[in-house]
Amino acid sequence: MAPKSKLSTSRERATNPLVWCGAIICIILTIAVIIGGIVTFIGYLVIHPRVPYVSVMDAHLDHIQIDYAGILEIQVTILIRAQNGNEKAHASFSDSSYSLSLNREVVAQLVAPPFEVGKNSSVYFNYVVPSSPIPLRPDQAEDVDAGLKKDLIIFDLKGSSRVRWRIGSLGSVRYLCRLDCQLRFHPLNGTYIPSRWATRISGTSLKPKSSQVCFLGNTRLNAYM
Template sequence: MLSKSKFTTGQERRTHPLLWCAAIICTILTIAVIIAGIVTFVGYLVIHPRVPYVSVIDAHLDQMQFDYAGILEIQVTIVIRAQNGNGKAHASFSRSGYTLSFNGEDVARLVAPPFEVSKNSSVNFNYVVQSSPIPLDPEQSEDVDMALKRDLITFDLKGSARVRWRVGRLGSTSFLCRLACQLRFHPLNGTYIPSRCTSKAK
């Protein structure tokens, strides 16, 4: 019966020093990337509770005309505030746009050019918008008629603004401020009924 034997030929190969150096450098770089990611994440957590936001702080129904043919025309002033409560970073706002509608019918479009808000500061935008004549269907006309009788009319305001932070060496963080709320007015004198209308970050 033949027995199996193990034979080794030649000398065992040793790892080249350059390979060890490359492995050490890769390990150091990996650790550095992980640490940088942790620092960025911690920095974001520190400033996240005070993210910038937009909100309606005042409004007024300047003019409202509604005739028997079911044509609605309005002029409204809406004051939107962009607030940056963070003391460590400026905030850049862009693509700011909001649509005012009544019963699903767009009444006016509110837009603003790109702008910046300094640390712990805010910027107010006074939007004075006048709608073109809006033809309403019988159901919408009835709703307007009821609103005039009750001295209470409601508009929907929806839109968003893109916000970007830049915090030193941590880079930048961007998100979308979505605004969706209702604005209520007394049409007889145009006064605004204050309500919470503040954006949510996403």
């Protein structure tokens, strides 16, 4: 029995180097992860990145009219801002598309070509949705008529834009920037009623700095028939 005991002991000793190698590799990986986390954290503190976003700056209800047949005619002007609060990085926006609806009826699709926003700057899009006959269902026509009598018309603006920006040497980030808000107007004079929660951007909390401004010319869009 003694020889068997010596044989098993020698086998156990033969596997010890493999165990040590595995332990050393685990330690090296752990240290690398910790160092990477520290470098990322320090880089974030130095660069202090701000998430680019899209918001509604202003709007105006230029014209609204509905006849007895339930045919709606409107014209709305909407000023949308793409904001990049980063002082050391440009931001690229693409696939920008937003639906404007009234009483669950889409009246226009607002789109923009790919564009870039410079460091700590903004780009403004002035959308003018022109008047066009839009047939409404009886219930929709009643809702619009009630809103006119109350001097309160509410539009829904929903859409998104794909954003790409680089965080210094930490790499680039891509995400979908969503815009979901209600545009409230007094139809008697067309004034826009700003709301504290007018824009909601994918769960981000932002505090934009003062910035440079670049206007991209008016964009006219036909309302859906």
